[in-house]
Amino acid sequence: AQSVSQHNHHVILSEAASLELGCNYSYGGTVNLFWYVQYPGQHLQLLLKYFSGDPLVKGIKGFEAEFIKSKFSFNLRKPSVQWSDTAEYFCAVNSGGYNKLIFGAGTRLAVHP
């Protein structure tokens, strides 16, 4: 069965620190990859997505992610976090069509001023 693994459940950073959140998936075929963010009290929003092409994708708010097929990974990065990045981040995979997203367990990020 397809699965998505997020390595860190809780991450605490100070403002201006760099961020990298790990995401690995288990599926051997063609995949489409997403990072969603859920700010406190808000609904899930798409940060970025990878369908094909350049494996380094840039999203909103300065986030980027790199798809490494050989490692089945899609890690999320941001060079300098802000207090407003405090949120829960979800990695998700879609394969085989039909809009079925498989989500990771999520990573809660807390950024201290």
Added chain:
Amino acid sequence: KAGVTQTPRYLIKTRGQQVTLSCSPISGHRSVSWYQQTPGQGLQFLFEYFSETQRNKGNFPGRFSGRQFSNSRSEMNVSTLELGDSALYLCASSLVGGQGIHEQFFGPGTRLTVL
């Protein structure tokens, strides 16, 4: 453009009852997917509807069902509620369904509490 709307936002039911949740997709979006979010199991796919047809289903019991109307609005129903059904139920819409991958836009969810 209005986002995905879900009603009601909060719901309290007792065990054994049934509940119907509603989702209105973004205008022009024809695919609607439903997800359950709980602290223990995270985000899990329930089912997807496109053109009034269920295209895919997750691993949930038959107590969970849904439908889609000709205007793309969707409802999901949970019968014989159990305590474990307490969750945030999220609806997501996208432009098209079927084969092919499209970005999904999520609604705010319906928080269901089963007592």
